[in-house]
Amino acid sequence: MALFGKKKNDENKPAEQNAEAASxxxxxxxxxxxxxxxxxxxxxxxxxxxxxxQEYRDAIASDMTKAAEAAADVLSMFxxxxxxxxxxxxxxxxxxTDPVNEGDEIVTGYLRGxxxxxxxxxxxxxxxxxxxxxxxxxxxxxxxxxxxAYNEKVELELSKGDFKDPESPxxxxxxxxxxxxxxxxxxxxxGKLEGIRLPAMLCEFSRxxxxxxxxxxxxxxxxxxxFVVPAKxxxxxxxQRRVAFAGLQSNKEEGKPMLPAFSGMKAFEKHKGxxxxxxxxxxxxxxxxxxxxxxxxxxxxxxxxxxxLGPVIFALPKPVLDTAVNTIQFSYLFGENKKAETFRxxxxxxxxxxxxxxxxxxxxxxxxxxxxxxxxxxxxxxxxHSEISxxxxxxxxxxxxxxxxxxxxxxxxxxEKFDMSCKGLEKVIKPYMRTIKxxxxxxxxxxxxxxxxxxxxxxxxxxxxF
Numbered sequence: 001m002a003l004f005g006k007k008k009n010d011e012n013k014p015a016e017q018n019a020e021a022a023s024x025x026x027x028x029x030x031x032x033x034x035x036x037x038x039x040x041x042x043x044x045x046x047x048x049x050x051x052x053x054q055e056y057r058d059a060i061a062s063d064m065t066k067a068a069e070a071a072a073d074v075l076s077m078f079x080x081x082x083x084x085x086x087x088x089x090x091x092x093x094x095x096x097t098d099p100v101n102e103g104d105e106i107v108t109g110y111l112r113g114x115x116x117x118x119x120x121x122x123x124x125x126x127x128x129x130x131x132x133x134x135x136x137x138x139x140x141x142x143x144x145x146x147x148x149a150y151n152e153k154v155e156l157e158l159s160k161g162d163f164k165d166p167e168s169p170x171x172x173x174x175x176x177x178x179x180x181x182x183x184x185x186x187x188x189x190x191g192k193l194e195g196i197r198l199p200a201m202l203c204e205f206s207r208x209x210x211x212x213x214x215x216x217x218x219x220x221x222x223x224x225x226x227f228v229v230p231a232k233x234x235x236x237x238x239x240q241r242r243v244a245f246a247g248l249q250s251n252k253e254e255g256k257p258m259l260p261a262f263s264g265m266k267a268f269e270k271h272k273g274x275x276x277x278x279x280x281x282x283x284x285x286x287x288x289x290x291x292x293x294x295x296x297x298x299x300x301x302x303x304x305x306x307x308x309l310g311p312v313i314f315a316l317p318k319p320v321l322d323t324a325v326n327t328i329q330f331s332y333l334f335g336e337n338k339k340a341e342t343f344r345x346x347x348x349x350x351x352x353x354x355x356x357x358x359x360x361x362x363x364x365x366x367x368x369x370x371x372x373x374x375x376x377x378x379x380x381x382x383x384x385h386s387e388i389s390x391x392x393x394x395x396x397x398x399x400x401x402x403x404x405x406x407x408x409x410x411x412x413x414x415x416e417k418f419d420m421s422c423k424g425l426e427k428v429i430k431p432y433m434r435t436i437k438x439x440x441x442x443x444x445x446x447x448x449x450x451x452x453x454x455x456x457x458x459x460x461x462x463x464x465x466f
Contacts, residue, residue: 087113133161256302382461
């Protein structure tokens with residue numbers, strides 16, 4: 001019986017082994033299937049990452065193409081002079097390595113146009129910063145030292161130029177040339193007055209629009225720009241003339257039109273022919289940022305559109321402008337509640353009363369370039385002439401002709417000394433008048449120039465200030 005039982009168990013063993021083998025085979029099949037699915041999932045993630053990276057590379061390439069095309073459009077408005085092609089460059093980084101020349105600073109960026117070693121160039125940044133430096137070394141995209149470069153990534157070594165010496169150890173550690181500054185070889189006056197900084201920054205907008213520091217500097221540039229707004233002027237004589245501003249239809253629900261504004265006279269002139277076809281809005285009215293805000297934030301507008309015909313369209317809806325007017329920068333530049341003032345020329349004897357009025361917009365001087373020299377000369381002259389109590393200097397622009405600009409000095413002194421003071425001031429101011437050729441003088445009269453006026457256009461020189 002024992003043998004029988006043993007034999008029976010031996011007969012059953014192959015069946016058990018078969019069951020175990022079948023179970024093991026099923027488990028292996030499950031494991032292999034899981035590994036296959038895991039590998040497929042891994043490959044899918046790799047493909048998704050590669051697609052995402054390719055999409056990112058395509059977006060960068062598209063942004064670079066847009067920036068290059070926009071830059072070429074902007075530079076076409078500034079023809080070469082003296083054999084020097086125009087260029088600009090947005091500084092995107094400072095390089096903290098030893099320069100070839102001790103004391104130089106190294107910056108990088110994408111060059112738009114052509115640059116040459118030894119050029120004196122302008123650095124545009126901040127609310128009132130314009131400095132001149134020299135290009136001492138150029139490295140191309142391969143980091144080779146070259147004598148010139150054209151439309152490529154470059155590394156520039158810049159001299160100290162006319163930057164002020166640091167006043168503290170902390171300032172010594174700071175870069176002279178800030179990120180998102182604009183470098184250009186436009187002359188200082190042309191670079192400021194024609195507003196190259198804002199359109200140059202807009203060319204790079206697609207690459208940096210998500211960067212808060214860039215956007216802050218862009219708004220800073222907008223506040224320093226002298227805009228030209230398309231308008232239709234109707235009526236004959238000056239006192240009957242009417243000015244109407246153009247409006248662009250908005251996609252917003254409230255549907256209020258946006259005020260179009262060009263980033264300079266050159267941009268306006270380029271599109272003047274097209275504007276003539278839009279109902280006669282082909283007269284350009286010069287307006288600073290505070291005046292743009294005043295019109296674009298009224299009950300009839302929903303904001304402003306800068307360079308509406310390109311190359312880069314920049315919308316400033318009313319909420320953005322509302323924020324801008326409450327910033328420290330706005331107050332610094334324009335004072336509180338600044339609005340356009342009006343000068344009216346005295347009538348000439350032979351003119352009839354109906355022909356005697358001509359309107360001017362009043363603006364503070366932009367604290368840079370020739371304006372700095374003029375303000376310094378005024379302060380020095382006032383400080384050395386005891387008969388003068390106060391001097392205010394403003395710029396006035398004819399409403400019907402933005403090219404008609406004058407400096408106006410408002411002088412507080414006795415009537416007997418007024419003519420002599422004007423002649424003395426004219427002598428020290430004239431040497432610095434390059435972009436604006438006309439100079440006027442007005443005696444200070446509290447009724448004509450009340451405290452509200454002086455709050456908006458402060459004294460350049462005040463004997464009572466310490």
